[in-house]
Amino acid sequence: MEEREKFCMEQLSSGEALFTQGPEGYDMAAICFYKALKVYPAPAELVMVYQKTIPPEVFTLVMGMLSMDVQKKQEKYYTVFPPKEMNVKIEELAEGVTAEGQKVVRRGLVATKDFTAGETIYSETPIISSLEPSLEGNDFCHYCLKQIEESAKVRCATCSKVVFCSETCEKAATTEFHAVLCTKDSEDAHNPERALSDYTKETNNKYPEMIAKFLVRMVHEETLNSGEEYNLFDHIERLRFLEVRPSAAEEKEIALLKLALGSKIPGIEEFINEERYLTLKGKLLYNAYGVSTSLDASRSVEPSPEQYRSVHDAPVVGAGFYRVTSYVSHSCEPNTKVAFLEHTNNMSVVATRDIKAGEELHVGFIDQKNGTLSTEQRRQELFQHYRFKCMCPRCETTE
Template identity: 50%
Template sequence: MEIKKSVVLGICAVAIVGIGYAVYWDYLRQTDPEFRRKLKKNKKKAAKARRAAAEETKVKTADFLRKAVEQVGSESFPTDVAAKEKYFMEQVAKGESLFAVGESGYHDAALCFYKALKVYPNPVELIMIYQKTIPEAVFTLVYEMMSIEVKKKQAEYFENFPPKEMNVKVQEVNQISTSDDLVRRALISTKDFEPGDVIFVEHPIASALDPSLEGNEFCSYCLKELNGAKFVDESDLFGAIYCSESCKDKAMTEYETLLFTTRDDSPSSKEARLKDSVKSGKVKYPLMIARFLAKMVHEETQKVATGIEEEYSTWDHIERLRFLSVNPSDKESKEIKLMRDLFETKVPGMEEFISEERYLMLKGKLLYNAYGIHTDHNIKENLEETVRSSQPNVIGAGFYRVASYLAHSCSPNTEVRFPDNNNVLSIVATKPIKAGEELRISYIRVGDRNCSNRRNELETKWRFNCTCTKCLEETGEVDTTA
């Protein structure tokens, strides 16, 4: 009883002292300006210390993430399936035991999960698994490492692309007196060339024959004249004809199987509708867009199947290309619907990827950068007015990663050729070229037309005011290009 009483009294005494102290404190706060000033200062100091600690953690984390991405980037990873599996299991187990320790293990745990991603065949799927299974703070760190890696790769794009053996690099140069942006990207030679030298050779990302020529004299894949050869795939609803077994196989694997082989061969099927729209509309770009999208799907499935990834995807390549905006109209809405309907049953999620904005951008890039593919074959028919070409006998169009950067000149130093009469493009020097010089082709037929006539055509078709040396000389304008 005595003990209890003294405990109670003790508690009361402490409480009273506590209350008294609080009252005294409050009194001071309200009445003593010096005390209030000190209090405010201490509060500010504590907040500053908290902010500094948070900033320090942020800087340390950023530093850790940057170094981790660099370190992993220079590491080599197992390549055979069994070794990959073993490495993956080890990293995941290590990561799990590290995050179980608590916050102090989060950085190292994230590093293990990031490394595991490097050997997993389907990284996107693994990210989704991580999101559900590892602590949010660790997931955020892994995600940030991936973002740093992607940004670094994108920033280094023009250091790695085009590949050295193509003898060209992309460089930014100042633009003069145009209504266009102030900076344009130019294709610069990295070697000296003499007239007639082939500077580089390039295969298209996507190409297509003019619809009126599809199914008779030319190969649907490489656009070469058939000369009696005729290879077809019975399951192909598009009815494409190829010049060789190899072209047929490539077309079937890259896009044709995905796009045009189905059990539904009724006239109302999605495949038949795309085929009809190309033939009746007499335009090749919807087919080129469909082939381009199918090739992207093929690239992704190959990546998962083989575990081998190209440094840059097709999408990375076309992202940087210039384009003219295409305004949405009924025609475009129909095209988008057609494309979405076609892909929706074939590739889950693809119909969402083909948003209006993305489709119009893709169409704009294709129309702005594609080349007319000409041949020795004499084309008598009056074909659709085509994309960039200064030559007659155009049979189709192709969309190329590197040649897209070539600027126009009315007095060019190179020319686009298709020496094998197929879609493989060669850029050939037509004048002596020194390393460091810009390569230019002619987008139009120049002949003996005057500057204003040429400029009008370029302005109408490409929406730029030509500032090539020939035009500048003819008009007396000054070239201030850096």
């Protein structure tokens, strides 16, 4: 550790000495900054510092070297992810041919062994999840989204806005994101954490807060330096997303996030630029799943206006963003469904008919109203929400 730190400091000061010599020192300076970055325990933070402190020409060079690294890492990604024990892999599948005769491929999730109907293929916990704002602080856990018995309720030590089902969830939430986002019951409406929490309640929108949680968790994982080859950003970077056009609402959300996180995470204000924020929001809109953990099937929940993949008979209490299940594509005749068997946000993907190794997995993204929607209606709804024309066997044969 000490040696790494010493090496890092040396590289940083050589880099600085080199760029102060002017443009002829830029190449060598960039190499020094790149080397420092490779040993620094929280590289994302250091990049943010670079962005503010080193000349833009040098910064561009450092980013270029990093992107070469990224390219190498990217090529390797699908050979190690998802882990083998999940019984699935991500494959490039032929989607058709363009008018110019070019092959179109997309990534889909494929089973690596046979399953019979009713079997669980794999389970995974989300990168991040959030309750519907109207349920927050009542009888659902802020961390795992489980419904809580009054007697088991654990409160946040510093606010009355959220509750947990256990000490374990309270601890996990606090270390991963809540310590940064807790309002501490501030009475000042301009308090940045409270402003974000108030916005969530007032607009009934949970995705801005989910993005805040995601960013805090990402930085937290970086500082843990766990030796994981791929960080949270690597995992979501490859996922599809909807294009979100900037509006006054997004501008306000970006400003709220910058205030809430800015004083605690150095450099995050530069990191949350408009493009990145809109992309993150677009990733949530395309990939998030509705989570239904309620023990009471008749529970009525005020839904947020934000879309999620919804395939449940039970009431949806929130949404989750999942690493692997984001790759499952839609079919109007799916061979799997998602289930919350433990009544928490731990999602299981369950075969709804026999599946052979090598077969692609599908879920339904939309509620088909017990099969009463026509092909035209299904296609319209999918296009409106997910912007693709459904070419599943059911849509193709009943046209």
